[in-house]
Amino acid sequence: MTAALDVKGLTTRFDTRGGSVTAVNNVSFSVDKGRILGIVGESGSGKSVTGFSILGLIDEPGKVVGGSVLIEGTDLRALSPDDMRGMRGRKVSMVFQDPMMTLNPVLRVGDQMAMAVRVHRPMSKPKALEEARRALEIVGIPSPAERLKAYPHQLSGGMRQRVAIAIALLHSPAVIIADEPTTALDVSIQGQILAEVRRLADQTGTAIVWITHDLAVVSSLADDICVMYAGRIVERGTAEQVISAPRHPYTQGLLDSVPAQHEPGKPLPQIPGSTPQLSRLPSGCPFRPRCPRATELCATEPPVDDRDGQIVLCHHPLERP
Amino acid sequence: MTQPLLKIENVSKRFTRMPGLAERLVGRLTGGGKPVVVHALSDVSFDVARGEVVGIVGESGCGKSTLGRVVSGIYAPSDGRVVLDGKPVAHERGGNVEKLTTRVQMIHQDPFASLNPRMKVGETVAEGPRHHGIIPRGEVQARVRALIEKVGLEGAYADRLPHQFSGGQRQRIAIARALAMDPELLVLDEAVASLDVSIQAQVLNLFMELRRDLGLTALFISHDLSVVRHVCDRVAIMYLGRLVELAPADVLYSDPKHPYTRALFASVPTVGSGKREFEAIKGEIPSPINPPPGCAFHPRCPLAGPRCRVEVPKLAGAGASRTVACHLNDGGVELKDKAA
Numbered sequence: 001m002t003a004a005l006d007v008k009g010l011t012t013r014f015d016t017r018g019g020s021v022t023a024v025n026n027v028s029f030s031v032d033k034g035r036i037l038g039i040v041g042e043s044g045s046g047k048s049v050t051g052f053s054i055l056g057l058i059d060e061p062g063k064v065v066g067g068s069v070l071i072e073g074t075d076l077r078a079l080s081p082d083d084m085r086g087m088r089g090r091k092v093s094m095v096f097q098d099p100m101m102t103l104n105p106v107l108r109v110g111d112q113m114a115m116a117v118r119v120h121r122p123m124s125k126p127k128a129l130e131e132a133r134r135a136l137e138i139v140g141i142p143s144p145a146e147r148l149k150a151y152p153h154q155l156s157g158g159m160r161q162r163v164a165i166a167i168a169l170l171h172s173p174a175v176i177i178a179d180e181p182t183t184a185l186d187v188s189i190q191g192q193i194l195a196e197v198r199r200l201a202d203q204t205g206t207a208i209v210w211i212t213h214d215l216a217v218v219s220s221l222a223d224d225i226c227v228m229y230a231g232r233i234v235e236r237g238t239a240e241q242v243i244s245a246p247r248h249p250y251t252q253g254l255l256d257s258v259p260a261q262h263e264p265g266k267p268l269p270q271i272p273g274s275t276p277q278l279s280r281l282p283s284g285c286p287f288r289p290r291c292p293r294a295t296e297l298c299a300t301e302p303p304v305d306d307r308d309g310q311i312v313l314c315h316h317p318l319e320r321p
Numbered sequence: 322m323t324q325p326l327l328k329i330e331n332v333s334k335r336f337t338r339m340p341g342l343a344e345r346l347v348g349r350l351t352g353g354g355k356p357v358v359v360h361a362l363s364d365v366s367f368d369v370a371r372g373e374v375v376g377i378v379g380e381s382g383c384g385k386s387t388l389g390r391v392v393s394g395i396y397a398p399s400d401g402r403v404v405l406d407g408k409p410v411a412h413e414r415g416g417n418v419e420k421l422t423t424r425v426q427m428i429h430q431d432p433f434a435s436l437n438p439r440m441k442v443g444e445t446v447a448e449g450p451r452h453h454g455i456i457p458r459g460e461v462q463a464r465v466r467a468l469i470e471k472v473g474l475e476g477a478y479a480d481r482l483p484h485q486f487s488g489g490q491r492q493r494i495a496i497a498r499a500l501a502m503d504p505e506l507l508v509l510d511e512a513v514a515s516l517d518v519s520i521q522a523q524v525l526n527l528f529m530e531l532r533r534d535l536g537l538t539a540l541f542i543s544h545d546l547s548v549v550r551h552v553c554d555r556v557a558i559m560y561l562g563r564l565v566e567l568a569p570a571d572v573l574y575s576d577p578k579h580p581y582t583r584a585l586f587a588s589v590p591t592v593g594s595g596k597r598e599f600e601a602i603k604g605e606i607p608s609p610i611n612p613p614p615g616c617a618f619h620p621r622c623p624l625a626g627p628r629c630r631v632e633v634p635k636l637a638g639a640g641a642s643r644t645v646a647c648h649l650n651d652g653g654v655e656l657k658d659k660a661a
Contacts, residue, residue, distance in 0.1 A: 042517035042518065042519060042520075043488075043517055156605050156606075158605060159605070186380035186381050186544070186606065187380065187544065187585065187588050187589050188380060188584065188585065188588050188602035188606070189605070189606075190588070191587075191588030191589075191590075191602065192588075192602075192603075194590070213517065213518065214590075215518065215592050216589070216590040216591050216592045217590050219590070219591075219592045220590040220591070221590070243592060253519060254518055254519060255592060257518050257519050257521070257522035258518065258547065258592050259522075259525065259547045259548050259550065259551035260547035260550070260591050260592060261592070262551065264550055264551050264552075264570060264571070265529065265551070265552070267526050267529065267530075268522040268525055268526055268551070269522070270519065270522040270523045270526055271519035271522070272523075274487040274489055274490070274520060275487070275517055275519070275520070
């Protein structure tokens with residue numbers, strides 16, 4: 001079976017006056033139909049740039065310099081700009097952290113959704129509005145026909161994000177890339193949207209890439225998890241593997257620093273130092289200066305270590321029985 | 322019993338927006354154009370003992386930040402009063418407000434916005450004590466260095482500008498600035514919310530260490546339930562401007578009583594719980610411009626009855642030093658027969 005999304009060796013570089021920075025470094029993963037992949041990382045880890053690179057949305061001075069992005073077998077990087085435009089929104093779509101990046105503030109929700117429908121499928125406007133109404137219904141918006149007449153400012157933040165997700169769903173794409181879509185929302189609203197997203201993946205078979213900094217969200221939502229650090233995927237596996245038996249010291253450190261599992265008031269295990277600047281990475285493993293397991297060997301490129309499909313980029317992965 | 326350091330007594334805060342000229346003109350014809358009142362805080366009361374850290378938790382619009390600002394003296398309450406160390410504050414004007422601001426210090430969410438980008442961080446830390454004459458002039462520099470070292474940075478960093486620091490380091494500087502005033506009460510408003518997880522743990526550890534060393538009293542405002550549980554002694558849950566539940570952290574987390582508290586806990590995803598159900602609260606948070614009558618949570622509450630739609634529940638004791646504002650706690654949700 002062809003994966004819905006297959007990314008191999010994706011590399012994105014930003015050539016700035018201050019020097020060249022590799023924001024996404026040889027990133028590979030695949031997502032099957034109906035599965036949810038969580039990409040977790042801290043700020044500057046390259047998780048969002050990975051999402052933008054998949055859709056070919058990288059602006060100067062950035063450039064995707066290597067790798068392939070296959071959507072149901074079609075390599076997006078080999079497509080002409082026109083053909084790529086034909087894919088965006090139809091085969092692969094994106095949901096942003098701020099729904100106002102998707103929505104036009106001066107158009108009614110229905111009008112802009114109908115426009116998005118008719119870009120890829122010529123049909124009458126009433127028919128397109130009907131499609132839009134159905135999409136709003138799928139994401140759990142009450143009285144969707146009414147909402148079609150509303151302007152974005154008349155909707156709450158949670159409602160707007162639902163509309164943005166509905167727009168991403170209009171053409172039943174193979175893949176949806178969601179970049180921190182619930183980060184700005186309240187937990188009760190986030191809970192509602194996570195439940196909808198899980199249902200959508202199960203029912204429509206759309207593959208979802210969920211990019212976030214929130215370990216708790218991916219651990220409850222995703223089937224598989226990639227952990228990114230300084231532009232690389234340092235660990236990849238099923239959610240179960242990565243959360244309950246992490247093998248990369250960074251993943252372990254991240255999980256340990258979440259307060260929930262520790263006795264209140266006791267010092268939290270912390271990762272020393274600060275998140276790295278991509279322009280000043282050390283040789284070899286980028287996590288080396290903060291890593292409790294680092295040795296001299298870590299100054300050389302870390303090897304790929306695969307055990308039962310749980311893949312880590314590390315000289316000294318944590319061994320588990 | 323010793324006197325609490327902070328007493329918040331029946332504090333309400335309303336923000337009123339007067340209609341503009343055009344709105345007033347249109348209002349003449351349509352009957353609209355009336356002032357818009359936002360009920361940010363409604364009748365909030367509780368005490369904070371000396372040395373205690375109380376967490377304030379809630380979703381956006383619940384009034385937690387407004388409460389922090391009223392306590393800090395940034396806003397004067399519309400009703401009620403704030404008493405610090407036995408003396409009422411916040412209503413006072415002029416000179417007294419200045420004295421209050423030296424006793425209560427606030428640490429804000431965004432350390433990129435809260436530090437002056439053109440000021441060396443040492444100057445930022447020194448500004449308050451110098452202005453208020455808290456430290457003799459000759460000792461300011463030494464004191465600033467000691468504070469910067471106290472929050473885990475090198476004393477020599479005092480000569481750097483904010484842009485030379487990471488987010489976590491800036492938040493440490495913001496903490497040093499607050500401590501420079503020798504405050505009796507700290508108000509932390511989402512102080513770790515903008516930090517990465519690995520950095521958040523560092524700043525929380527610093528806070529707990531400082532608390533132990535200096536015996537700090539604090540209001541810790543946050544939307545993050547797991548962070549609050551870790552650092553707070555007692556936790557207050559707020560919804561639409563009202564306090565709905567207040568209890569010691571272990572009591573609240575092991576057995577939440579208010580339906581909103583329960584729903585809030587149920588909708589938060591946790592690491593490694595394998596939990597796949599989130600949809601615990603239906604519907605949206607109502608607008609604080611037109612809060613629902615009766616209990617503000619009743620439109621979303623699975624247990625609401627007729628009484629919840631008409632009568633505002635009072636905060637009342639429910640054992641184990643816990644208080645809850647819910648009719649389930651004081652006689653049920655059915656309307657009492659008036660004739661009886």
